[in-house]
Amino acid sequence: MTPAPVPAAAGPPRWPRALLATHTAAIYLYLYAPIAVLVAFSFNRARQTAVWEGFTLSWYGELLHDDRLLRAARNSLLIAGLATALATLIGTMAALAFATPATPRARGRAITQVLLLLPVILPEVVIGAALLTLFGTLRLRLSLATVLIAHVVFSISYVALVVRARLAGLDPALAEAARDLGAGGWEVLRRVTLPLAAPGIAAGALLVFTLSIDDYVITSFVAGAGATTLPLHVYSLLKSGVTPEVNAVSTALLAVTVAPIVTAHRLLRREAGGPA
Amino acid sequence: MRRAVLPALLALAALACGGPEGARRLNVYIWTNYLPAAVVSDFERRTGIRVEIDTYSSNEALLEKLQSGVADYDLVVPSDYMLQVLGPQRLLRPLDHRRLPGIANLEPRLLDRVFDPGNRVSLPYLWGTTGIGYDRRKVAEPVDSWQALFDPRHAGRILMLDDMREAFGAALKLDGRSINERDPAALRRAAARLQEQKRLVRTYNSSDFANLLAAGDVDLAQGWNGELAKVVAQDPRRFGYVVPKEGGTLWIDSLAMPSTARHVDAAYAFLDYLLEPAVAARVVDGVRYASANRAARRLVDPAIRDDPAVYPPPAVIDRCELIQDLGATTPLLDRLWTEVKAR
Secondary structure, eight states: OOOOOOOGGGOOOSHHHHHHHHHHHHHHHHHHHHHHHHHHHTTBSOSSSSSOOOBOOHHHHHHHTOHHHHHHHHHHHHHHHHHHHHHHHHHHHHHHHHHSOOOTTOTTHHHHHHHHHHHHHSOHHHHHHHHHHHHHHTTOOOSHHHHHHHHHHHHHHHHHHHHHHHHHTSOHHHHHHHHHTTOOHHHHIIIIIHHHHHHHHHHHHHHHHHHHHTOOHHHHHHOOTTOOOHHHHHHHHGGGOOOHHHHHHHHHHHHHHHHHHHHHHHHHHHHHHSOO | OHHHHHHHHHHHHHHHHOSOOSTTEEEEEEETTSSOHHHHHHHHHHHOOEEEEEEESOHHHHHHHHHHSOOOOSEEOOBHHHHHHHTTTTOBOOOOGGGOGGGGGBOGGGSSOTTSGGGSSEEEEEEEEEEEEEETTTOOSOOOSGGGGGOGGGTTOEEEOSOHHHHHHHHHHHTTOOTTOOOHHHHHHHHHHHHHHGGGEEEEOSSSHHHHHHTTSOSEEEEEHHHHHHHHHHOTTTEEEEOOTTOOEEEEEEEEOBTTOSOHHHHHHHHHHHHSHHHHHHHHHHHOSEESBGGGGGGSOHHHHTOTTTSOOHHHHHHOEEOOOOGGGHHHHHHHHHHHHHO
């Protein structure tokens, strides 16, 4: 993420550094100013969104008494939790399969790998529309379960991607050494490979949680009765205009999504510092 | 991780089976802020039916769900023009009027309209108008015509809805034409008007128009009455709302039952409950839109009932028009609107 520090010994003129710092500040302002404004206005006393009238926490108080919103939040957490568990399991298994050395009989490996990663590249609208058509064909009634199925579909690829990258960086000698010392295939997996892959698996899981909890496009296609998630709810609030309550929900959603990302980042950093 | 799997599978199974089914449940798919929570919970208490509310933000989202054939909703609230799409596709279930004695409470002006002759599949629920919200501090002269939105004196202080039909509606009305005009020459004249107007327009916006007016970012805003009425109610001396004398758009959102509804009895019970004047009045008090329930009007909070922005006088309703599907003329209108927005 951060560029390597420029060696100070060269003693370059100062102005390029100042220019670079200004440029960096401007980029970060561009990235974060909208979010900062949103967070700030969630504490705004005024009902209108564009005028500052003083600090208040009342919008957050209103959130806690909003039954529909709480239900939506509960749906989102439930779906995100289940999608994370299922996608992490399936994605990790896929990554392990692709990490085993290729044998001459393992034909179609390249194509299956590409197919597994395709959902990352496909536009969400395409996935959403395709799933809705599929559910329609199967006469599968839309509900919270169809949302879960959809989230697992697009999440597996991300887990597989992250875990496979981690496994690729592992020294195959470690597993060989374990086998030399008499460990069976299952034991090697359980006591060597999985612990070493754990940071990648955890990072994948957190990524899935984040993707699931803020997904709008795919969810909007496949959500059924009683399956309004937080992003769907927030979007539908916009019809009656942006209120500070929407800002407050968005800020809360932001906190819930940023926390796992930061944790994932930490885990991956620890991995970088671990034995190579 | 393995420990997480079993609970996950159990929860998945629970999700797939859903809760207890049958007549004791009702799934409503409705616009946001269209059904006060207390109105719903009273119905639940009275009947023992559990009501599940999900919300959507556009008619097109509703259409997509109903077209899938696997949506599990028992009541939906499409707008007028969407009923013209849903009805012919047989996505709605014909209503048995004998089961809905409360229909007699509805405003006859809103019944039997072109989008659903004889109210075969829908009952009007809430309705409103498109007009102009304005800031009296900045606009000295009285506002009573769409001309105000085309007046160079307000250059840079005008907001237009980012909505093809509404924008063309204002321009067509100025030419004395119908909102549903199909004559290409008349549409081109309207497009030229909008083109001319564009340099005066601060922004095209259909989600936040009321807030921009309230914040003083614009002095004149084309908009739907519900949101503008809230701004006017906050500061009636500063803000006003008017349906121009040439007439504006009338919109009617109606209750309807999808053909895939599974809890039909519960849906009829809820429809008849909403037709009760006292219940309809509580809906209006909660959402600040006019109800199609005529008998409810005298029970509505006087501040809302007497607000002409919410309940315009009958003469205003009569000079407003419903937006109708233009059929083969739509592509031309699409192209003209794109040109207006692009240049």
